Amino acid sequence: MSDQAAGDLPGDPDGSTDRTMKAFVARNSLWKHVLLLLPCVLIVFVAVFGPEAYGLRPKAGWEFVLWPAALFSGLVGALIARGLFDPEAQIVVGQRGIFMRHWSPNTIPWEAILRISIETQHLPNFAFKRHL
Numbered sequence: 001m002s003d004q005a006a007g008d009l010p011g012d013p014d015g016s017t018d019r020t021m022k023a024f025v026a027r028n029s030l031w032k033h034v035l036l037l038l039p040c041v042l043i044v045f046v047a048v049f050g051p052e053a054y055g056l057r058p059k060a061g062w063e064f065v066l067w068p069a070a071l072f073s074g075l076v077g078a079l080i081a082r083g084l085f086d087p088e089a090q091i092v093v094g095q096r097g098i099f100m101r102h103w104s105p106n107t108i109p110w111e112a113i114l115r116i117s118i119e120t121q122h123l124p125n126f127a128f129k130r131h132l
Helices: 002-009 030-054 061-086
Strands: 024-026 092-093 097-100 118-121 126-131
Touching: 030 061
Parallel strands: none
Antiparallel strands: 024 092, 092 097, 118 126
């Protein structure tokens, strides 16, 4: 990435070429979104076309399970699909501060950040890391 292109990022908007820190930019992962979208599409397909495609008639009451599952999976799939087409930077750590799209529309300046730490919580069978 050139210095001029880095200056156009939301986290480092000054555009100066005199930098001591190169900006870190994180964007959405295409493969992560595709892998998250596949089960949603599969559930909707099975709920809508599954039984009839094999000539089966679902047992009474299955409509109360299949259609809400298809509706929920379709809504979640739409939210996931929205991330597929978002090329904007999600996180930018630059010389002027930190930009996180989900926290604030503005860059958080380094002067406003009191502490940065990495903490790990160990729960049964899970390990969660919290940054910042």
